[in-house]
Amino acid sequence: MSTLVIENAAVCTVDRAGTEYATGYVVVTDGWITQVGEGAAPEGGQRLDAAGCLVTPGLINTHHHLYQWATRGLAADSTLFEWLVELYPVWGRLDAGITHAAATAGLAKLATTGCTTVADHHYVFPADAGDQIAALAEARQRVGVRLHVVRGSMDRGESDGGLPPDNLVERTEAALLGTERAIDTHHDPAPDALLRVAAGPCSPFTVSRELMEGAAELARRKGVRLHTHLAETLDEEKQCLEEEGCTPAEYADELGWLGADVWLAHTVHLAPQAVRRMGETGTGSAHCPTSNGRLGAGIAPVRDLLDAGVPVGLGVDGAASNEAGGLAGELHQSLLQARQRGGPRALTVRQALWMGTMGGARCLGRESEIGSIEPGKLADLAIWRMDGLDHAGIADPVAALVLGTPPPLARLLVGGHTVVDDGRLTTTDESAIAAGLRTASSRLRDDR
Numbered sequence: 001m002s003t004l005v006i007e008n009a010a011v012c013t014v015d016r017a018g019t020e021y022a023t024g025y026v027v028v029t030d031g032w033i034t035q036v037g038e039g040a041a042p043e044g045g046q047r048l049d050a051a052g053c054l055v056t057p058g059l060i061n062t063h064h065h066l067y068q069w070a071t072r073g074l075a076a077d078s079t080l081f082e083w084l085v086e087l088y089p090v091w092g093r094l095d096a097g098i099t100h101a102a103a104t105a106g107l108a109k110l111a112t113t114g115c116t117t118v119a120d121h122h123y124v125f126p127a128d129a130g131d132q133i134a135a136l137a138e139a140r141q142r143v144g145v146r147l148h149v150v151r152g153s154m155d156r157g158e159s160d161g162g163l164p165p166d167n168l169v170e171r172t173e174a175a176l177l178g179t180e181r182a183i184d185t186h187h188d189p190a191p192d193a194l195l196r197v198a199a200g201p202c203s204p205f206t207v208s209r210e211l212m213e214g215a216a217e218l219a220r221r222k223g224v225r226l227h228t229h230l231a232e233t234l235d236e237e238k239q240c241l242e243e244e245g246c247t248p249a250e251y252a253d254e255l256g257w258l259g260a261d262v263w264l265a266h267t268v269h270l271a272p273q274a275v276r277r278m279g280e281t282g283t284g285s286a287h288c289p290t291s292n293g294r295l296g297a298g299i300a301p302v303r304d305l306l307d308a309g310v311p312v313g314l315g316v317d318g319a320a321s322n323e324a325g326g327l328a329g330e331l332h333q334s335l336l337q338a339r340q341r342g343g344p345r346a347l348t349v350r351q352a353l354w355m356g357t358m359g360g361a362r363c364l365g366r367e368s369e370i371g372s373i374e375p376g377k378l379a380d381l382a383i384w385r386m387d388g389l390d391h392a393g394i395a396d397p398v399a400a401l402v403l404g405t406p407p408p409l410a411r412l413l414v415g416g417h418t419v420v421d422d423g424r425l426t427t428t429d430e431s432a433i434a435a436g437l438r439t440a441s442s443r444l445r446d447d448r
Contacts, residue, residue, distance in 0.1 A: 004028040004046030006383065009053045010397045011036065012248035013373040018350065020398075022061055026055055028379040031192065031416035051181075052333050052387030053410050056353065056399040057372050058116025059327045060360025063227075063265040063286035066120045066136065067094060068103035069109075070440045072323045080233045080295045081268030084163050088318060093169045093444055096130025101440035103139035106319055108425055111145050113326030116380040116414045118145055119286070119315075119364060119415055121265070123202040123229060123448045125150025125170060125178065133182045137195055144427040145418040146193070146380070148364055150200035151182040152229045155211045157397060161243070162206050172211045176218055180275040183222050187369035191369050192378055196224070205239055206247055212255045219289060225261050225365055227286075228252075231274070233297045247276035258283045265315060267305070268298040275301060279308030279420040286364035287355065289333035291317030291325065299337045302355075303346045328406035331356050335402055339399030349402040379416040384409060385423075 004027070011024035025041035027034045035042060071090055075083040098347055103120070111117055122407060125132055140147040153175035156162030163168070170178065179199050187197035199219040201207040212228075219226045226274055231237065231248045240248045249270055252258055258277060263284030270278075278285065287300050305312050314330045316322050331352045338347035361371025370380050384407045386397050391407055394400035400406060412420035 001030055002416075004047045004048060005041045006048045006050050006055060006381070007041040009050035009055045009383065010386070011055045011373060012353065012398050014038065014057050014354055014373045026373060028381075028383065028413070028416045031379055033373060033375055033377050033379050035375060048411065050247065050387065050410060051382050053387050054384045054401060055184060055373065056114075056382050056384065056401070057357040057370065058314060058382050059114045059356045060117045060315055060364065060371060060416065061110055061115050061327050062119050062263060062313035062360045062363045063288055063317055064118055064120045065122065065318030065320070066103035066104065066106040067091070067099045067122060068318035068320035069106040069325065069437060070098055071320045072445055074320060078295070080297060081163065081180045081235050083295060083321065088164050088168055090444055092126050092165065094124055094126055094129055094132075094135070096132055096135040098440040098443060099132050100135035100139050101436040103136050104142050104428070105437040106325060107139055107143040107145055107147075108428070108430060108433050109325040110316070110327055111143055111412055111419050111425060112386070112409065112423065113328040114382040114409060114412065116145055116382070116412065116419075117148070117360070117364070117366070117370060118210070119148040119150060119198070119227070121150040121152050121200050123154055123200065124168065126168065133186060137186055140195060142428045143425070145246050145414055146195075148196045148198055149186060150198045151179045152200040152202050153179060154202045154206040154210060156206050156208050157404070160208070163329070164206055166380040172208060172214065174216050175211055179215060180218055180222070183224055187222075187224060189223070194415075198225040198227050200227040203236070204251055205236055209255065212257065216256050220261070225263070226257065227263055227265065228257065229266060231265040231269045232292075233295075234269060237269050247271065247274065249277065253277060260385065263311070263313070266292065266297065266300065268292055268300045270301060271437065272304070272424065275304045275308050275310070277382040278305065278310045278390065282311070284311040284313065286313050286315040286363060287316040287334060288317040288322070289330060289337045291315075291321040293333070293337070294321050299341045301341070302334065302338045303342045306351070311359055311362035312355050313363040314356045326406060328401075331402045349399045352402045353398060379413050381411075381413045382409060438440070
């Protein structure tokens, strides 16, 4: 039995009662949290003096496209549809090696910004490109964070009125078989799982009705979750109204795509009745503030969603639409966007942290395992250094975390294992990751 005692730190548990300790401790035994409290820590175990630090749950990224780390900086001034049209042909040259290099870099960046769990929506499967899902799984193993692979799919190419080139989409049956194979090969339902799989047709403008319905049936038969993009832009809403006679949210409801086993990316353009319907059904929302701003998609109605009881998590989104690629900064951006939309009381600093932790855990169906610092939960912990120049003198450490620049990590633990120590990865060589990413990006550019 191994025990780690984190002591002398400010602790924000993000539990249901909002418990915080100005000077507290967390005890970790064999990868699980066993004690949390105020004042002097219990005797015994390995000691970690976290004076000057804030301990929070590890952050949870509910929406990403890791492969896009190889195509950052392109289509810098485009709308979503313009951006996709420019990048689809580039992504059509992906192979498993490029995906692995990009995913490793993306996961490394997320880890060094406090993220312990990542949901990655991978929907590009070029012919003869190798095993894309295995490439993601191997990247997860190198970096050491938890990964939810959303096995995405597209079966609606340009000839069927979709955006992707025809050579970048799968046949409907092949997409469903590929999703089922990913679930059977990689999904781990155990409480301490490091790798899980969800079903994720890409979006209504790249996917047929048959694939949306088939994926929902498959996911529920296999007991996994469902994820897709929805209501991200006005262009999407216009197309859905023209083709289906309803909004994207109404279309999702019609197809059985609202429910407690579903979380949706973006949800920017929602009518009040759609917000209420998401709350009634327990459908989650992955809020991606920086990406939405980068693409000019709009500002999601986060305050309304939270008031309706919707589980709202935070997402970085693809690094080709959020080149920073870190999750801690999304706490800050989510607060700014909510207040720009609804005024200074639209979102508090603690509500922003809740979205980045417990809100994300609820989206992924893991609220009993991660997302708060409580005995019986996994020891996924971020220990933030708050006594440096950027944050010293701010009395409220949670306000310092959310309102200030992202602080450096003293330690990041995933299931009690150290992934980041003093701001640096401990699991793999960052310089080697950067070199692999440069090579992968060059290969994509050189193949143009």
